[in-house]
Amino acid sequence: MSLVVTRFPPSPTGYLHIGGLRTALYNYMHARKLGGKFVLRIEDTDRERYVPGAVESLIRSLDRMSLSYNEGPTLNAKGEIVEVGNHGPYIQSQRLPIYLEHAKMLLASRHAYYCFCSKDRLDTVRKEQELAKMPMKYDRACTKLSQAEIEQKLSASEPYVLRLKIPEGETVIEDLIRGRIEISNAEVDDQVLMKSDGYPTYHLANVVDDHLMEVTCVIRGEEWISSVPKHVMLYNAFGWKIPEFAHLPLILNADRSKLSKRQGDVAVEDYLDKGYLPEALMNFVALMGFNPSADREIFSVAELIPLFEISKVNKSGAVFNVEKLDWMNGQYIRTKSPKELVSLVSPFLERAGKSVESGLLERVCTIEQERLVKLADMVDLVDGYLTVPPYEAGMLVWKKSDAADAQLQLKELSLHIDSMDASAFVDIALLEASVKEYITRKSLSNGNVLWPLRVALSGRSASPSPYQLLWAFGREESLARLRHALNQFAA
RNA sequence: GGCCCUAUCGUCUAACGGUUAGGACACGGCCUUCUCAAGGCUGUAAUCCGGGUUCGAUUCCCGGUAGGGUCACCA
Numbered sequence: 001m002s003l004v005v006t007r008f009p010p011s012p013t014g015y016l017h018i019g020g021l022r023t024a025l026y027n028y029m030h031a032r033k034l035g036g037k038f039v040l041r042i043e044d045t046d047r048e049r050y051v052p053g054a055v056e057s058l059i060r061s062l063d064r065m066s067l068s069y070n071e072g073p074t075l076n077a078k079g080e081i082v083e084v085g086n087h088g089p090y091i092q093s094q095r096l097p098i099y100l101e102h103a104k105m106l107l108a109s110r111h112a113y114y115c116f117c118s119k120d121r122l123d124t125v126r127k128e129q130e131l132a133k134m135p136m137k138y139d140r141a142c143t144k145l146s147q148a149e150i151e152q153k154l155s156a157s158e159p160y161v162l163r164l165k166i167p168e169g170e171t172v173i174e175d176l177i178r179g180r181i182e183i184s185n186a187e188v189d190d191q192v193l194m195k196s197d198g199y200p201t202y203h204l205a206n207v208v209d210d211h212l213m214e215v216t217c218v219i220r221g222e223e224w225i226s227s228v229p230k231h232v233m234l235y236n237a238f239g240w241k242i243p244e245f246a247h248l249p250l251i252l253n254a255d256r257s258k259l260s261k262r263q264g265d266v267a268v269e270d271y272l273d274k275g276y277l278p279e280a281l282m283n284f285v286a287l288m289g290f291n292p293s294a295d296r297e298i299f300s301v302a303e304l305i306p307l308f309e310i311s312k313v314n315k316s317g318a319v320f321n322v323e324k325l326d327w328m329n330g331q332y333i334r335t336k337s338p339k340e341l342v343s344l345v346s347p348f349l350e351r352a353g354k355s356v357e358s359g360l361l362e363r364v365c366t367i368e369q370e371r372l373v374k375l376a377d378m379v380d381l382v383d384g385y386l387t388v389p390p391y392e393a394g395m396l397v398w399k400k401s402d403a404a405d406a407q408l409q410l411k412e413l414s415l416h417i418d419s420m421d422a423s424a425f426v427d428i429a430l431l432e433a434s435v436k437e438y439i440t441r442k443s444l445s446n447g448n449v450l451w452p453l454r455v456a457l458s459g460r461s462a463s464p465s466p467y468q469l470l471w472a473f474g475r476e477e478s479l480a481r482l483r484h485a486l487n488q489f490a491a
Numbered sequence: 492g493g494c495c496c497u498a499u500c501g502u503c504u505a506a507c508g509g510u511u512a513g514g515a516c517a518c519g520g521c522c523u524u525c526u527c528a529a530g531g532c533u534g535u536a537a538u539c540c541g542g543g544u545u546c547g548a549u550u551c552c553c554g555g556u557a558g559g560g561u562c563a564c565c566a
Contacts (some may be wrong), residue, residue, distance in 0.1 A: 009566080041566070045566065046539045049566085066512090133492060154557085161564050163564095181495075181496080187493075187494050188494095188562095191563095191565050195564040197564075199564085201563090206566090222497090222561095224560095224561095225495060225496065226496090226562070249559095250559070254502085256558060256559065258559075258560075282539040287504075288504095293505080293514085294506070295513080297503090309564090314504080315498090316498060316560065317497075317558090318502090321516070323516060323517055324515075324516040324517080325504060326516090327515085327516055328516085330529090371527070372528095373530040387522095398526095399525095400525095445525090446524085453525085462526050462528080465524095465525080466526095
């Protein structure tokens with residue numbers, strides 16, 4: 001039985017990018033589908049971009065999205081990072097001796113070489129190449145160094161990097177999504193493997209770790225295609241088995257460029273903070289690049305796993321379409337019970353400094369649920385239930401009626417509501433029946449009665465039905481709002 | 492610019508050579524209706540272009556075009 005191990009190497013920037021979420025999800029689904037393992041590895045070899053707390057926040061994001069992994073760093077009860085799995089450490093900055101050891105192997109086998117070139121020299125070489133319209137590659141000046149010269153520089157403590165010596169020829173891979181990809185080695189630069197600060201670059205660390213962690217399938221973004229040859233060469237240099245590769249299409253901005261912060265939110269946390277449900281976000285992101293069915297849009301991750309096929313993932317980039325996400329989020333919100341909705345919405349209200357009595361909040365959730373797009377929408381929506389929004393008397397008048405009639409209806413309605421049995425207020429349907437019976441009995445028309453009633457209760461031209469509002473407010477508040485409406489005419 | 496990847500409605504996608512090219516979002520209409528939603532029905536809307544291969548190409552091949560990615564001691 002072969003074990004499929006996929007891994008998700010996030011950048012240590014401190015937040016989970018939408019693209020990263022999809023990469024993680026596809027890795028996760030692929031591993032699950034094939035009964036393999038999903039590994040989280042932190043690729044924090046760029047100490048200049050080090051952000052304290054980034055790993056913790058990333059783990060929390062993954063957790064909020066219910067993306068669990070078999071191996072990798074996780075948080076204990078105290079919020080400290082602990083590791084699960086026997087291929088650790090899973091944080092690359094803690095694996096420096098491993099990379100050093102492997103770099104030495106490469107040096108010994110002459111697949112890598114010392115380079116003492118300064119950043120300045122590299123820059124001027126590049127500029128010359130650019131001017132001459134030559135491919136911009138390292139000119140291999142340091143390959144001409146004699147062993148004595150190298151040792152002399154080393155003993156003088158000159159800063160150096162280790163570079164991969166790219167052989168001649170051609171690199172071919174069979175991508176799980178794209179099929180055959182071939183790149184001439186002449187196009188590939190002598191990539192730096194070890195930086196002068198002693199940290200490895202992505203390329204070395206990634207290949208070494210993937211091998212040591214027994215990763216058999218590498219699923220990552222399309223932006224990595226052009227560096228595949230470097231990785232293949234490294235596997236070959238070490239004499240290791242080359243894993244399978246699958247390069248995912250990019251997620252794009254509306255203008256079809258790579259999804260970027262400049263053009264909107266890219267962090268998973270941004271969307272969660274706006275009140276998108278994790279399961280809606282997952283569903284949405286999963287379908288950007290893959291769809292197992294011709295006529296279905298709503299899938300849970302659990303439903304998707306058995307249907308997932310990496311070979312059927314789209315090859316072309318997908319524009320991130322917030323409108324569809326909105327629709328999908330609404331679909332998920334509508335599956336919640338009022339109680340669930342209350343607990344989902346409460347953190348948003350708390351953050352906004354609003355407190356709503358729990359009974360009222362549950363009633364508001366019940367009647368506003370179907371027009372909720374994002375959980376955060378409730379923050380503004382709730383205001384109209386706490387206090388009557390300001391409005392003009394004119395708004396109380398139905399389009400087919402006049403002010404005198406509106407006032408008359410409001411007065412009569414108040415009497416009716418006042419006379420209603422208290423038991424009617426526990427059920428929307430009973431309230432509806434009572435008001436409808438009143439309208440029929442007095443030979444009135446719906447619009448003349450219901451419009452002013454609804455506006456008086458909600459203070460809005462668009463709102464839930466008057467029966468729902470009566471139910472939400474109860475008799476006393478409803479009557480108070482009707483009196484308030486009547487006063488609008490006097491003012 | 493070199494190299495690489497990609498190309499079905501505006502957007503996300505389905506169609507393993509033969510379909511009236513399907514679904515979803517958005518948009519329009521109708522129904523429902525006191526309003527807004529939700530829901531139901533429905534309409535507009537796509538195979539980038541040009542060559543091949545084939546009885547037959549959205550589908551396979553080649554070329555063009557367009558878009559994107561990548562060319563760091565970042566991942």
